[in-house]
Amino acid sequence: MPPRPRLTAALRRQVAARAGYRCAYCRSPQRVGIPMVVDHILPLALAGSSQMENLCLACYRCNELKGARIAGPDPTDAQMTRLFHPRRDTWGTHFLWQADRVTLAGLTPVGRATVTALRLNASWVLEARQLWIVLGLHPPFED
Numbered sequence: 001m002p003p004r005p006r007l008t009a010a011l012r013r014q015v016a017a018r019a020g021y022r023c024a025y026c027r028s029p030q031r032v033g034i035p036m037v038v039d040h041i042l043p044l045a046l047a048g049s050s051q052m053e054n055l056c057l058a059c060y061r062c063n064e065l066k067g068a069r070i071a072g073p074d075p076t077d078a079q080m081t082r083l084f085h086p087r088r089d090t091w092g093t094h095f096l097w098q099a100d101r102v103t104l105a106g107l108t109p110v111g112r113a114t115v116t117a118l119r120l121n122a123s124w125v126l127e128a129r130q131l132w133i134v135l136g137l138h139p140p141f142e143d
């Protein structure tokens with residue numbers, strides 16, 4: 001396997017700024033101290049490129065849980081479905097904050113498969129979102 005191409009610091013900064021310093025999947029804010037990484041939406045293992053169109057900012061947790069996957073089962077019918085594509089999909093089309101403002105609902109098969117695959121409603125994440133509400137950091141205004 002060829003060596004992983006290194007992303008330049010300038011490219012990483014560009015990806016972070018474009019994302020508004022939030023994870024493209026769970027929308028967690030970088031400013032609360034969550035390590036963020038640049039995610040290859042189509043993984044390098046599946047011949048994804050390191051061009052801006054294939055890159056997004058992701059929290060370390062989402063990036064780890066996504067791994068080299070691009071699909072997962074929709075929990076309503078177990079059908080394999082592609083995961084959310086931060087550059088081609090609109091976040092609000094696939095996800096919605098529930099009335100409690102901490103639980104994320106998948107509105108579409110893509111949204112539900114992504115919520116499940118990336119465990120976007122893990123208990124400790126819900127607890128963190130409750131604290132972020134108190135700090136005025138959640139939910140993101142643009143969502």
Ligand SMILES: [Zn+2]
Binds near residue numbers: 024026058063
């Ligand atoms: Zn995330």
